[in-house]
Amino acid sequence: MEAGFERAVAPHRRELLVHCYRMLGSLQDAEDVVQETMLRAWRAFDRFDPTRASLRTWLYRIATNACLNALESRASRPLPSSAGPAFDDPDAAFVPASEVPWLLPFPNDPESAAVERSRLRLALVAALQLLPARQRAALILREVLDLPAAEVADSLGMTTAAVNSALQRARARLAEAGVDPEAAAEPPAAQRAIVDRYVDAFERADVAALTALLADDVVLEMPPMANWYLGRDDYAGFMRRVYRLRGTDWHTEPLWANGEPGFAAYVDGALHTVQVLSVEQGRVTRTTVFQSPEVFALFGLLPAQR
Structure with a gap:
């Protein structure tokens, strides 16, 4: 990967690994998804628009969707x-x-x-x-990363109302x-x-x-x-x-x-x-x-x- 890309994403690698681990429950799985995230980001880096989202938010969006794809073919841990x-x-x-x-x-x-x-x-x-995978992702992005509900919705391809509903159900399940x-x-x-x-x-x-x-x-x-x-x-x-x-x-x-x-x-x-x-x-x-x-x-x- 190009040096400029590496310098830009390096500060975010650790927190992305923690994020993917929380989603997947396995460090090895998380490491694999972070590598996939970096490859996807590198391929799309020339199209990244910092006026629409920060680099951190953009990377989290890629990582979260990579985790959701991974969870389609494997059970939660x-x-x-x-x-x-x-x-x-x-x-x-x-x-x-x-x-x-x-x-x-x-x-x-x-x-x-x-x-x-x-x-x-x-x-x-x-x-x-x-939690179901999308509820899990919504809760982590909103509660743990403190992203606005509208950004969470954009990242997950959901409406803001759907995100708020998912958050309500996720909070109730964790409270139980x-x-x-x-x-x-x-x-x-x-x-x-x-x-x-x-x-x-x-x-x-x-x-x-x-x-x-x-x-x-x-x-x-x-x-x-x-x-x-x-x-x-x-x-x-x-x-x-x-x-x-x-x-x-x-x-x-x-x-x-x-x-x-x-x-x-x-x-x-x-x-x-x-x-x-x-x-x-x-x-x-x-x-x-x-x-x-x-x-x-x-x-x-x-x-x-x-």
């Missing part, structure tokens, strides 16, 4: 907590659901801008996946899921302090200390398994099962994903899982446990012995 009822037996057999394209984490770091961390919260991205798209992520230091206490209890296999850090309505889920649990009691019961079956020789390495703290968990020296924790008001509200080579690769982790 849920988390287990939105795909079926909670399990009520912590000792229930695991139910593999590898055929489901589950939501994947987005590796980042605590130095990311506060607005990016808020937009990437795992609960928000998971809730967005519940208990997610506020405008909520800010808690400061990284405050989140990490709670997770560090959780990790200390986790490595000591101290279920009582670990459970004391949980919100009453905490969610524990572990794609690609369909199993998920709601509430402190079932969470504690599941952790007792983990230590009973896998032993207590655990160690961890810290990481960040979706603007939230987490860790890679190793048992008997072998990589076991990537765990991302959501923290609100000093309590863990959600733990999402990923156990797949695809997720390990996202974080540059190798399933090797210590």
Whole structure:
């Protein structure tokens, strides 16, 4: 691509990647669509008219429609907590659901801008996946990017009235899921302090200390398994099962994903899982446990012995 084009679009690449990830629920899919967006933009760059729209808005329009095209041929990526009822037996057999394209984490770091961390919260991205594709796009463009409703309508080939109707339905669906798209992520230091206490209890296999850090309505889920649990009691019961079956020789390495703290968990020296924790008001509200080579690769982790 020509140097002038690259200089013009370079400042927008990161936010376009975040935008496409929120739409698609997969970093790899988002990277593919951003590449497609840049190719389309380069081919049409000589026709770009800055008097009609800013370069940023023009790029978002291309990226959003590329995401909508991609979603025509693939399913949205849920988390287990939105795909079926909670399990009520912590000792229930695991139910593999590898055929489901589950939501994947987005590796980042605590130095990311506060607005990016808020937009990437795992609960928000998971809730967005519940929306029909055009509702999702309208909500992201209007609420997250703060584009005027008329510009959103122009980008999506809709009327302004249709956009406002879609926004109303999308907001209601997110409210049902208990997610506020405008909520800010808690400061990284405050989140990490709670997770560090959780990790200390986790490595000591101290279920009582670990459970004391949980919100009453905490969610524990572990794609690609369909199993998920709601509430402190079932969470504690599941952790007792983990230590009973896998032993207590655990160690961890810290990481960040979706603007939230987490860790890679190793048992008997072998990589076991990537765990991302959501923290609100000093309590863990959600733990999402990923156990797949695809997720390990996202974080540059190798399933090797210590």
